[in-house]
Each structure stands twice: as C-alpha cells, then as structure tokens.
Amino acid sequence: MPDISLKGKMMPASPIRKLVPFSEEAKKRGIKVFHLNIGQPDIETPENVREKLRHLDFKVLEYSHSAGTISYRKKLVEYYAKNNISVTTDQMIVTCGGSEAIMFAMNTCLDPGDEIIIPEPFYANYNGFSVTSGIKVVPIDSFIENGFALPPMEAFEKAITPRTKAIMICNPNNPTGYLYSKEELESLKEIVKKHDLFLFADEVYREFVYDGQTHYSVMNLKGIEDNVILLDSISKRYSACGARIGVLISRNKEVISTAMKYAQARLSPPSLGQIVGEEAIDTPPAYFNQVLNEYHLRRKTLVESINKIDGCFCPNPGGAFYAVARLPIDDSDKFCQWMLEKFNYNGETVLLAPATGFYSAKGRGTNEVRLSYVLNVNDIKSAIKCLEEGLKVYPGRK
Amino acid sequence: MPDISLKGKMMPASPIRKLVPFSEEAKKRGIKVFHLNIGQPDIETPENVREKLRHLDFKVLEYSHSAGTISYRKKLVEYYAKNNISVTTDQMIVTCGGSEAIMFAMNTCLDPGDEIIIPEPFYANYNGFSVTSGIKVVPIDSFIENGFALPPMEAFEKAITPRTKAIMICNPNNPTGYLYSKEELESLKEIVKKHDLFLFADEVYREFVYDGQTHYSVMNLKGIEDNVILLDSISKRYSACGARIGVLISRNKEVISTAMKYAQARLSPPSLGQIVGEEAIDTPPAYFNQVLNEYHLRRKTLVESINKIDGCFCPNPGGAFYAVARLPIDDSDKFCQWMLEKFNYNGETVLLAPATGFYSAKGRGTNEVRLSYVLNVNDIKSAIKCLEEGLKVYPGRK
Numbered sequence: 001m002p003d004i005s006l007k008g009k010m011m012p013a014s015p016i017r018k019l020v021p022f023s024e025e026a027k028k029r030g031i032k033v034f035h036l037n038i039g040q041p042d043i044e045t046p047e048n049v050r051e052k053l054r055h056l057d058f059k060v061l062e063y064s065h066s067a068g069t070i071s072y073r074k075k076l077v078e079y080y081a082k083n084n085i086s087v088t089t090d091q092m093i094v095t096c097g098g099s100e101a102i103m104f105a106m107n108t109c110l111d112p113g114d115e116i117i118i119p120e121p122f123y124a125n126y127n128g129f130s131v132t133s134g135i136k137v138v139p140i141d142s143f144i145e146n147g148f149a150l151p152p153m154e155a156f157e158k159a160i161t162p163r164t165k166a167i168m169i170c171n172p173n174n175p176t177g178y179l180y181s182k183e184e185l186e187s188l189k190e191i192v193k194k195h196d197l198f199l200f201a202d203e204v205y206r207e208f209v210y211d212g213q214t215h216y217s218v219m220n221l222k223g224i225e226d227n228v229i230l231l232d233s234i235s236k237r238y239s240a241c242g243a244r245i246g247v248l249i250s251r252n253k254e255v256i257s258t259a260m261k262y263a264q265a266r267l268s269p270p271s272l273g274q275i276v277g278e279e280a281i282d283t284p285p286a287y288f289n290q291v292l293n294e295y296h297l298r299r300k301t302l303v304e305s306i307n308k309i310d311g312c313f314c315p316n317p318g319g320a321f322y323a324v325a326r327l328p329i330d331d332s333d334k335f336c337q338w339m340l341e342k343f344n345y346n347g348e349t350v351l352l353a354p355a356t357g358f359y360s361a362k363g364r365g366t367n368e369v370r371l372s373y374v375l376n377v378n379d380i381k382s383a384i385k386c387l388e389e390g391l392k393v394y395p396g397r398k
Numbered sequence: 399m400p401d402i403s404l405k406g407k408m409m410p411a412s413p414i415r416k417l418v419p420f421s422e423e424a425k426k427r428g429i430k431v432f433h434l435n436i437g438q439p440d441i442e443t444p445e446n447v448r449e450k451l452r453h454l455d456f457k458v459l460e461y462s463h464s465a466g467t468i469s470y471r472k473k474l475v476e477y478y479a480k481n482n483i484s485v486t487t488d489q490m491i492v493t494c495g496g497s498e499a500i501m502f503a504m505n506t507c508l509d510p511g512d513e514i515i516i517p518e519p520f521y522a523n524y525n526g527f528s529v530t531s532g533i534k535v536v537p538i539d540s541f542i543e544n545g546f547a548l549p550p551m552e553a554f555e556k557a558i559t560p561r562t563k564a565i566m567i568c569n570p571n572n573p574t575g576y577l578y579s580k581e582e583l584e585s586l587k588e589i590v591k592k593h594d595l596f597l598f599a600d601e602v603y604r605e606f607v608y609d610g611q612t613h614y615s616v617m618n619l620k621g622i623e624d625n626v627i628l629l630d631s632i633s634k635r636y637s638a639c640g641a642r643i644g645v646l647i648s649r650n651k652e653v654i655s656t657a658m659k660y661a662q663a664r665l666s667p668p669s670l671g672q673i674v675g676e677e678a679i680d681t682p683p684a685y686f687n688q689v690l691n692e693y694h695l696r697r698k699t700l701v702e703s704i705n706k707i708d709g710c711f712c713p714n715p716g717g718a719f720y721a722v723a724r725l726p727i728d729d730s731d732k733f734c735q736w737m738l739e740k741f742n743y744n745g746e747t748v749l750l751a752p753a754t755g756f757y758s759a760k761g762r763g764t765n766e767v768r769l770s771y772v773l774n775v776n777d778i779k780s781a782i783k784c785l786e787e788g789l790k791v792y793p794g795r796k
Contacts, residue, residue, distance in 0.1 A: 001624040001650065002563065002594050005509045008656035017464075017662055045459045053454050053670075061443045061640040061674065063633075066415075096494045096642065099664035107530055111403045112510060128663030132505055134532060165400065196400045226399040235461075242459040242669025244494065244642075252399065258406035264415055265526030266497040271640025272451075272670040276459065 011131050015124045015357020022340035023351045031344045034383035036371045037353040039174065041321070043239040043294070043374075045276075046287050052279040053272075063268040067260060068094025068247070072278040076247060079281045083206065085219045085230075091251055093259050094269045094277075098204050098233030098246035102129050104259045105229045105248060109198045110135045114165040116200075119151050121324065121358035121365060123174045123202070138164070139360045144326050144368065147315035148176035150184040156191050166198035167191070172205040172215070175358045175370040176324050177299075177317020179209055182216040189221045197227065204233040204246075205320035207288060210296055213318055219249070226252040234273075236321075238280040239291075243273035295321050298373040298380055305384040306371075309391060311398075314371075321373050324355055327387075330396035331366050332356055343390045350383040350390075367398070409529050413522045413755020420738040421749045429742045432781035434769045435751040437572065439719070441637040441692070441772075443674075444685050450677040451670075461666040465658060466492025466645070470676045474645060477679045481604065483617045483628075489649055491657050492667045492675075496602050496631030496644035497523065502657045503627045503646055504531045507596045512563040514598075517549050519722065519756035519763060521572045521600070536562070537758045542724050542766065545713035546574035548582040554589050564596035565589070570603040570613070573756045573768040574722050575697075575715020577607055580614040587619045595625065602631040602644075603718035605686060608694055611716055617647070624650040634719075636678040637689075641671035693719050696771040696778055703782040704769075707789060709796075712769075719771050722753055725785075728794035729764050730754055736792060743787040746780060765796070 016037055023033045067073065073089040080087050095101040102125075110116060112134030118126060120139035130137045140155045142148040156167065167188065172179045180188075192199045201218040209215050218228050233246035250256055263269075299316070303323060306314040311328030329335040332354035339349050353372075355365030373380060391397060414435055421431045465471065471487040478485050493499040500523075508514060510532030516524060518537040528535045538553045540546040554565065565586065569578045578586075590597045599616040607613050616626050631644035648654055661667075697714070701721060704712040709726030727733040730752035737747050751770075753763030771778060789795060 001652075002507070002596050004506055004652050004656050005512070005563075007509050008506045008659070011656065011659040011663070013659055014464075014662040040461055042458065044457045049459075050454070050456065054452055056448070056451050058448070059442045060440065061447075061638045063438055063639040066412075096498075096668070097664060097666075100494075103664075107403065108406045109400070109403055111405050112532060114403070125663045125665075128659065132660065132663070134510060165403075198400050240459045241461040242666065244666065244668040254399075254402050258402050258409065261406070261409040261411055261526065262530065264412040265409070265523045265530070266495060266501075267523075268495075268640065268642065270494070270642040270668040270671055272674070273668055276670070 007131060012124070012127050016353050019336055019340060019351060022337055026340045026349060030347065032348045033340065034348065034350045034375060034379055034386065036375065036383055037351045039236065039372050039374065040241060041236065041239045041374045042376065043291055045239045046280060046283040048283055049238065049240065049276055049279050052275065056275070061271060064271050064274060066263040066268055067092065068269055069274050072274045075278045075281045083217070085217050087219070087249055091256060092247050092249045093256065093263050094274060095246040095248055096269050097235065097244040098202065098231055099125065101231040101233070101246040101248040102126070102202070103132065104262050105200050105231060106130065106133045106135055107262055108255055108258045110165045113163060115161060115163045116166045116168055117156060117159050117164060118168045120360060121175050121355055123170055124357045126168065127360065137360055142176070144313065144315060144324060147317070148173065148178040148324065150180055150188065153187050153191055160195055164195065164197060166200055168200040168202070170202040172208060172319025174205065174320055175322045175355070177320045177322045179213055179215065179318030185216055185218060185221060189224055192224050192227050198229060199224065199227050200229050200231060202231045204236055207237055208292070208295060208321055209319045210299060211318065215319070229255060234277045234280055238283060240276050240280060243276040244270055245273040245277045295373065297377055299323070301377050301380050302371060302373045302384065305381065309388045311391070323371050323373070324368050325371060326368050327391065328398050329367055329394060330398055332369050334396055335394060336369065338394060339390050343393070345386045345389040348382060348386050350386045405529060410522070410525050414751050417734055417738060417749060420735055424738045424747060428745065430746045431738065432746065432748045432773060432777055432784065434773065434781055435749045437634065437770050437772065438639060439634065439637045439772045440774065441689055443637045444678060444681040446681055447636065447638065447674055447677045450673065454673070459669060462669050462672060464661040464666055465490065466667055467672050470672045473676045473679050481615070483615050485617070485647055489654060490645050490647045491654065491661050492672060493644040493646055494667050495633065495642040496600065496629055499629040499631070499644040499646040500524070500527050500600070501530065502660050503598050503629060504528065504533055505660055506653055506656045508533045508563045511561060513559060513561045514564045514566055515554060515557050515562060516566045518758060519546070519573050519753055521568055522755045524566065525758065535758060540574070542711065542713060542722060545715070546571065546576040546722065548578055548586065551585050551589055558593055562593065562595060564598055566598040566600070568600040570606060570717025572603065572718055573720045573753070575718045575720045577611055577613065577716030583614055583616060583619060587622055590622050590625050596627060597622065597625050598627050598629060600629045602634055605635055606690070606693060606719055607717045608697060609716065613717070627653060632675045632678055636681060638674050638678060641674040642668050643671040643675040693771065695775055697721070699775050699778050700769060700771045700782065703779065707786045709789070721769050721771070722766050723769060724766050725789065726796050727765055727792060728796055730767050732794055733792060734767065737788050741788045741791070743784045746784055747788070748781040748784045
C-alpha cells in the first residue's frame with residue numbers, strides 16, 4: 001500500500017468534532033446532549049431566501065463566472081456600502097465558503113515556509129489551511145484576564161522574522177468573541193505598515209456586535225489599502241452555512257489577479273449559494289434586530305450563569321456568538337470527554353469544545369473551553385446547569 | 399506593497415479563458431461567436447431536479463456532514479452499483495466539485511516535490527492544482543495519430559523516479575475524448591502494482607461513451623484496491639456544473655481518513671448542491687438516451703466536417719464531448735486569437751481552445767485545438783464553416 005503524504009499525516013483533526021463520537025454514544029444511552037461546541041446556529045434562514053429558492057426558474061444550472069456572478073457582486077457592493085465599506089465588483093472573488101477565501105489568501109500571499117502571525121486562541125481550521133499550504137503559523141498570546149484583547153504591539157514585533165508575510169485576525173473573534181476596537185486596529189496598522197505585511201481579517205461575525213458598540217473594518221484603515229485582505233462569509237450572517245458562500249476582497253490588484261488564477265482553476269463558486277447570498281442581502285432589518293436581541297439574551301444568560309459557578313470565569317464577549325470560559329479543571333480535553341462518557345444530570349449533559357484545540361502552544365487552554373451560544377435560552381440554562389453539576393463531581397477538579 | 403507568493407506567480411492562467419476578452423471584443427463589434435472552447439453544456443438540467451428545488455422545505459440551511467449528507471452518500475452507493483462499481487458510504491467524501499476532489503487526492507497522497515505522471519494533453523487545471531500543492535507533474539506523450547491512446551508502458555516506466563507517487567488519468571479523456579479500453583487499464587494496473595503508486599482516475603464523463611462501447615472503471619481493477627482513488631462529479635452528467643458537487647472515492651481507509659481531515663477543515667460541501675445530486679440520480683433513463691443521442695449526432699457532425707477540411711485531421715473520440723483536431727497552422731494561440739480579432743464569415747466566427755494549454759511540454763499542441771461539442775448541430779455546422787473559411791485566409795497557414 002503506498003504511503004500517504006507527510007502533509008496529510010500532519011493535518012490536524014478538527015478539535016470541535018473529535019468529541020462527537022462520545023456525544024453519539026451518550027445519546028445512544030438515552031442522554032440528552034446540549035451542543036455548545038459548534039458554530040451551527042439554530043436561527044432560521046430568512047424567509048425571503050427560502051421563498052426565493054422555491055421560485056427558481058432556470059434551464060441549465062451553469063457554472064458562474066469564476067469570481068462569482070456579476071449580479072451577486074453588484075449586490076455585495078451595496079451590502080458593503082451600507083456597512084461603510086467602499087469596494088467595487090472587481091475587488092472581490094466569491095468563494096466556496098469563508099474557508100476557500102482563507103485558502104486563496106494564503107496561497108496568493110505566502111509560500112511554503114513563510115510565516116503568518118495569529119493571536120491565539122484562534123479558529124482551529126486556520127491551522128489546517130496552513131498545513132495544507134505549507135506555511136507556518138506563529139501564534140502570539142492573548143489572555144482571558146482582559147477578555148482576549150489584541151496582544152501588545154511588542155508581542156507582534158518580537159514574533160516578526162524575515163519569513164513573516166502576514167498577520168491574521170478574526171474580528172469579532174472566534175473563539176473568544178472579542179471585538180477589536182478602532183484603536184487596537186490602528187496600532188496593528190502601524191506594524192503592518194512598518195514591516196510591509198499582508199493583513200488578513202476574517203470579519204464573518206461583523207453584524208454580531210453587542211452593547212451598542214460598532215464594528216470597525218480593516219478595509220477602513222488608511223494607508224495600507226494594498227496590504228489588507230478581507231475574508232467574509234454569509235454562513236453565520238444569514239444562518240446559511242450550507243450555502244457555502246464566502247468572499248475574498250482586496251484593493252490590491254495583484255492580489256486579486258493572482259487569487260483569480262486559483263479561482264479559475266476550480267472553475268466557479270456554487271451557483272445556488274450565490275442566489276441565496278444575493279437574496280439574503282435584501283433581508284428585512286427586522287430579521288437582524290430579532291436575531292441580535294436573541295443572541296444578546298443568550299450571551300447574558302450564558303455569561304452570567306457561568307460566572308455564578310464557583311471557580312469559573314467567563315469574560316463578557318463584545319461580539320460573535322462564542323465565549324471562552326476558564327474552569328476549575330485539570331484538563332479540558334479530559335473534562336469535556338468525561339462530561340459525555342461519565343456524567344449526566346437528570347439525563348442531560350453538555351458538549352463543550354476544549355480550548356486546547358484553539359491554541360497551538362502546548363499546555364495552553366487546558367483549563368478553558370469554548371461555548372457557542374447557538375441554542376435557545378432555556379437550553380443554555382439547562383446546559384450550564386449540567387456544567388455546574390458536572391464540575392461539582394468531576395474527579396480532575398482543581 | 400508586499401510581494402505576492404512565488405507560488406501565485408507560478409500559477410498558470412486558465413488556457414480556456416485567456417481568449418475570452420477577445421471574444422467579448424468581437425461581440426462588441428457585432429460578431430456572433432460560437433463557443434466551442436468551454437465545457438459548459440447547453441443541455442438542460444433534468445426537470446425532476448429543477449422541480450425538486452422548487453419544493454425545498456427547510457428552516458435552516460445547515461452545514462452537512464463534512465463527507466456529505468448520509469442520504470446523498472447512500473444514493474451514490476446505488477448510483478455506483480448500477481454502474482457496476484461496488485462502494486460503501488464510508489468510502490466516499492462528497493466535495494465541492496470534482497476540483498476539490500482532485501485537490502484532496504493530491505494533498506492526501508503527495509508531498510511538495512513529489513511527482514505525478516499524467517499522459518498529455520491533459521485537463522489544464524491539473525496543472526493549477528499541482529502548483530497549489532507544490533507537486534510536480536511529469537507529462538508523458540500521447541499522440542493524435544492513434545487518437546491519443548494510452549502511452550506504452552515503457553513510457554511510464556521511463557518517467558518513474560524515486561519521487562513518483564501517483565499516476566493520473568481522465569477516462570473518457572478531457573481534452574481528447576479518448577476512451578481507455580479495459581486492456582489499457584489492465585496494463586496500467588501492472589505498473590501501479592509494480593511500483594506501488596497511487597492511481598487517480600477522473601471519470602466524470604463515464605456516461606458519455608459512444609458506438610456501443612462500455613466504460614471500464616479503475617474501481618474494478620483487481621489487486622490494487624488500496625491504490626485507486628476515483629474522482630467524480632455531477633457537473634457534466636446532469637448538466638449541473640453550478641451545483642459544485644463532486645466526490646472522492648477510495649477503498650483505502652487511510653486515504654479516506656486523511657482526506658476527511660481536509661474535508662473537516664473546510665466544514666462541508668454545498669448543501670443545496672447535494673440535494674441536486676441526490677435527486678439527479680433518479681433522473682429517468684430517457685433523459686440520458688436523449689442526451690447521448692444528441693452528443694452522438696454532434697460528434698459525428700463535428701468530426702466529419704473537420705476531416706473534410708483540407709489539411710485538417712480529427713480522430714473520432716470514443717467518449718466525453720471533446721475532440722482535439724490538428725490544423726494546418728503555425729501557432730494555435732495566434733490562430734485562435736486571430737479568428738476573434740481579425741476574422742469573420744458573414745458576421746460569425748468561432749472561439750476554440752488552443753491545445754497548447756493542455757500540454758506542459760513546450761512546442762506541443764501548436765497545431766492542435768480542442769473543440770467541445772456543447773452546441774447544437776446547426777451551430778456546430780456554422781462554427782466549423784467559420785473554421786474552414788478562416789483557415790483559407792489565415793496568414794500563418796502551413
């Protein structure tokens with residue numbers, strides 16, 4: 001049997017999914033499992049989108065333009081304009097999910113062996129895409145004590161080497177929910193400018209911002225227009241994860257023309273998903289108000305209940321629908337698995353994501369978990385009750 | 399401005415699309431351009447598929463399982479069984495088009511610097527995916543004189559080095575239309591076995607086989623079950639290119655578990671496309687009979703009319719909907735561009751794909767073009783008439 005590639009052997013398994021088999025086992029034993037591990041919202045896709053699909057009228061389900069249909073790109077220009085981001089149809093390439101946008105950005109800007117600095121904890125799949133591209137992730141620490149704020153500029157300076165080509169952020173952040181301020185982004189700009197690096201920004205949670213704060217996009221940082229690549233997706237915005245529609249945006253013409261070569265090689269992004277994306281932009285504002293109110297309430301419920309538990313700490317995240325909490329435990333991987341294998345509270349338990357999967361530094365995240373507040377308030381209450389009761393009897397409690 | 403990657407600079411531009419701007423210009427001058435350059439069929443997507451989409455009933459457009467929905471994979475098992483290919487749901491990973499299946503296969507089996515042998519001319523995007531993965535394509539020649547039959551085994555033997563990890567074929571072939579015989583595949587098996595290589599087979603044109611011949615799948619080669627990876631797509635089969643649904647199939651468990659790590663990193667294939675794929679398998683046989691009759695007639699029209707032109711030669715392809723023809727010209731890139739820029743016959747001209755884009759060896763394909771017979775018979779006749787008239791006056795005629 002021929003050997004698979006070393007790269008394949010190095011590919012990390014998804015930290016969010018590795019506990020799923022234990023969850024399946026628990027369900028087989030009749031236990032109800034609350035899934036706070038994943039980013040699949042329970043929110044309905046807007047009705048206008050579903051209605052649009054029911055009235056589809058085409059003869060041939062054709063390839064679209066490799067950069068996406070012109071009508072969808074025009075609509076995206078409108079969407080970004082409403083969000084105070086000025087872009088044109090030729091500055092964007094529609095992709096198969098945000099995932100493909102990230103891969104295009106990495107392959108366009110970095111060669112194997114080049115380095116990308118990412119504050120950690122970070123979205124675990126950035127690791128997978130980096131291994132695929134042969135590039136090296138250089139993590140720098142952010143800390144739960146200040147809610148995972150942007151690390152100080154000295155930390156970035158220290159991490160920069162001759163192989164550094166890019167810095168990547170996710171704002172609002174997955175997994176921490178941290179919303180970077182305009183001031184933080186302005187300091188980041190100075191580093192980017194000084195070392196002439198690319199700045200990749202994953203802004204897929206742009207709309208999910210709480211407490212009257214506003215989101216500031218990297219696209220509005222002046223003087224680094226050629227350095228910035230915006231990575232975006234409709235998955236969470238319109239609860240349309242299955243559409244697999246994202247976009248890569250840059251004002252740097254060479255970046256776009258190079259990314260287009262990758263886009264042309266794979267022919268076209270999904271055509272039906274683009275119809276979803278185009279229609280979704282016309283979703284009435286009432287939909288978002290309701291969704292935002294719902295998430296606001298969920299976040300309050302989640303964060304308050306965790307902070308009431310003895311020995312737990314959960315900063316109040318400014319955006320997205322994730323939070324990272326510190327628990328009084330020895331090992332988050334063991335704990336999360338134990339909650340599924342050995343524990344239930346009145347026939348219920350909870351599936352959490354061990355934060356270790358979001359750090360590359362060994363030993364970090366062992367007393368932290370990521371919680372996605374993608375369930376309704378009552379389920380969140382029951383889930384956190386399970387967590388509280390579990391912590392009381394967990395043998396590895398600290 | 400930071401520099402883009404060397405890899406990005408090396409990425410080949412799509413040979414099929416590079417003449418599109420000249421075609422756009424010709425249209426602006428009022429000239430009708432027949433597109434025989436692309437693989438976008440004009441055939442209607444089956445009515446049952448379109449009807450299915452109109453009755454979609456879901457609340458949340460969710461991610462699917464990273465390997466594809468279980469219901470679609472079960473249906474695929476049925477489809478392959480009908481095609482005499484025995485596989486199970488855990489031997490397949492549904493992908494975003496055949497393109498993603500190819501990338502997963504390359505990243506799973508080959509490391510940067512490893513070599514993959516491909517008979518040329520070959521589907522141009524294999525080059526792009528190879529550059530993306532950092533792997534080296536080692537082309538071996540096939541020739542128009544015998545219709546681009548599989549090269550002799552000595553040619554494969556000569557090309558094998560310690561870095562060779564895989565052989566790739568496309569059957570029926572794009573761009574040549576050649577249908578490999580069972581005997582050719584059996585000889586290929588011996589090489590694969592002897593050197594313990596992976597064998598990638600792109601069989602997306604499986605149904606498009608003419609003259610009562612039958613398609614023989616690499617999945618039925620005995621004794622190399624762990625070496626074979628089947629790459630497939632619904633794009634051409636059901637004229638559903640925009641669905642972006644393909645599949646990677648292997649009986650090698652390590653290949654599947656490794657490819658799954660790449661699949662999990664990008665979360666999920668398109669959900670709507672999978673609904674298309676699942677329904678398409680129930681398309682009535684009458685649809686295929688009609689489509690096949692149509693392509694049969696188109697092929698006959700195309701091949702016969704080209705062979706009637708003085709100095710032209712076009713082998714009669716056994717499958718797919720492509721043909722490569724030899725023309726009495728100096729340079730196929732120049733000629734195809736000239737046909738758009740300088741020529742028209744009664745206000746009409748034709749866009750062909752220069753075959754140079756399907757060869758990696760310099761200087762090959764300069765007197766060949768690829769023609770896709772994706773237009774109706776009348777349009778094909780008009781298009782070939784343009785070719786005939788163009789050849790009469792082309793200044794670089796040989």
